[in-house]
Amino acid sequence: MLFEYLRGISVFIFMMLFSSALIARPPNILLIYVDDLGYGDLSSYGHPVIRTPNIDNLANEGLRLTSFYAPSALCSPSRAGLLTGRHPYRTGIKSWIPHDSGVYLRSAEVTLAETLKAVNYQTAHIGKWHLNSDLGSKEEPQPTDQGFDYFYGHNAFQIPTNKNPVNIYRNGQALPEQKGYTADLYADEAIHWLNDRDPKKPFFLYLGMAEPHVTIENPDEYNAIYAQYTNGPIVPIRSETGGPAKDKLKPRGPGEYYANITYMDAQLGRVLDWLKDSNLAEETIVVFASDNGPVTSDWLRWFEVNAYGDTGGFRGRKHFLYEGGIRVPAIIRYPGLVKPGTTTDVPVVATDLFVTLTSIGGGDVPTDRSIDGVDISPVLAGGKLPERSILWALASVSDIEFALRKGSWKLLSDKRRIPVALFNLEEDPLEFFNLLEQNLDVVEMLSHELDRTLADILADPFRPNKEMRFRFSQ
Structure with missing residues (x-):
């Protein structure tokens, strides 16, 4: 009883400090949403081989969530839930969005970018969008129509792989082949946008990394790190019309998948280092999470060959509503407010981030519609949430x-x-x-x-x- 009382007092004090900090100046917000990363794909979540020093350091400096859930076991509905705080079925995004399907997030939905932009945040989305069926369409809302001042990225998946992609858009305009890997392209673009922003205003950067979504390629030096886990020469499997030549579909072990995550970690490290070098790390809340569970070695289609995602032992994988398809890694760093190196097992859903980050930024959560997310500020303070039901x-x-x-x-x-x-x-x-x-x-x-x-x-x-x-x- 005494322990619960003292914890309640500490949470109350935290919330008072929390409110005072927001009055002084709203924090910058960096929201990192990676693609198909499994619960067990980080060394900070128990992977015995994959090296992720930058993400692990983020966990050491923040809060590691062990019961964090994606809104769906697939990408588009997960992202719809993340940005609106609403169950994906409410938005009409019930599954992944194929190209030219005419499915998109309606302009009637209010996104996190819109709630923050309304209170003077500068907003940018760099990376995967996948909330419409054509990034060049004039009929379907684009990221810049839904609260983002700037957009650079792709939709469903990188073509032909994450090396030299040909399906990147900037603010509604298709770009020629982009030389490099999506991880470094997006890190470069993020740093460029951060350098060019107005330093007098807070920023919201939504960074949607492509990795480790198939199909993948890696720099040679990263493949070399995991050479002992790769069998034979590396022959990339590319997204091609009709599929690749069947003789290329050879299981080669998990080395390339491991390398892809380590390379992504290195590029995220560059963005996080920029925050520190620019003396903004203490003023920025960083949220890291995955959009759904991984593609494991239980491959269902040809393009999944040589993906070796790890669910951390949980049953299932991407596409399935068992824990392995929806429970994902998540880390929140908020200097001065979140105790470094802590862990919570309170069930949290990515829809909660809409409510929480809107509130942290001083914005208004819409009251004219059902919002399924809740404010998890008590969890940031080491507390709990009232019991609730969560639907997928x-x-x-x-x-x-x-x-x-x-x-x-x-x-x-x-x-x-x-x-x-x-x-x-x-x-x-x-x-x-x-x-x-x-x-x-x-x-x-x-x-x-x-x-x-x-x-x-x-x-x-x-x-x-x-x-x-x-x-x-x-």
């Missing part, structure tokens, strides 16, 4: 379309909302033991919560009527 929905390659977590319970249901499995994540985080038959009262309670939440989503006045059929994605 994804029509993908699995028969399971819905997952709902409340407390330690997690219910999985099929597309007809028929319960398929029930797990106690506190006792069984790897989801081996189905407790459906032994806990019918819990199943009934969670099923009711699932039905109630989906009914609310279907009745959402901002939800577009157009439905999108699922296509298997990269």
Whole structure:
């Protein structure tokens, strides 16, 4: 009892200091959202081989979240949830967005960039967007139509690989082949934009790294670091119409995948070093997270060959609503407010970042619509959140379309909302033991919560009527 009282007092003091700091000057915000990185793909999250010194140092300086969830097990809905604070199904982004499909994030949605720009933030998005089907379209909203002053990046995946990509756009204009690797191209562009910004205003930089999304290539020196994990010569698998020559699809071991993450880490290190060299590290909140679980060695399509993502032992992978598809690494550094080197197991979802970062920046969270995210400032102070239910929905390659977590319970249901499995994540985080038959009262309670939440989503006045059929994605 005394411990809980003292912790409550410490959280209260933190929040008072937190509020005072915001009144003095809103912090800069660097939001790093990487592509298909697994929970176990960083050395700070237990990988025994992959070297990620810069991200690990970020964890040493901040808060490491061990129960952080992506809004979806696929990229587009995950990013829709991140930027709006709303369940992806509310936005109409139910799966990945294929090129020229006519699916996009509607202008009626309010993004994190818009809430921050309204309070004088300079905003830029560099990297992966994937919230429309054509980055050159005049009919579909572009990043610069949804709160970002500046955009440089790609949509679904890099073509032909992350080396010398040919599908990069800047502010709605297609660019010629960009020489280099996406990791260094995006780091260069980020640093360039940071140097050119108005230093009198706070900034919000949304950096969407392409790595380690397939298909990949790496500089030779990085492949050499993991040569012992690569079998035979490296022959890149490129995104080509009709697929590559079949003789190129040879399992070569995880070395190239490991190298891709280490190379990404090095380029992120350059951006983080820029903050320190510019004396802005103490004034900047840095958030690092992955958009969904990894592509593991359980490959489903040709373009996934030689991806070796690590879920940290959790069941499933990208596309699936088991923990391995939605539980991802996340780190938050906020000097002076977040205690360095700390860890929390409080369940947090990327939709919460919309609410939290809007509040930190002094912006207004919309009150005219349902917002599914919550303010996690108490977690930053070492505290807890009230218990809540968290819903995931994804029509993908699995028969399971819905997952709902409340407390330690997690219910999985099929597309007809028929319960398929029930797990106690506190006792069984790897989801081996189905407790459906032994806990019918819990199943009934969670099923009711699932039905109630989906009914609310279907009745959402901002939800577009157009439905999108699922296509298997990269």
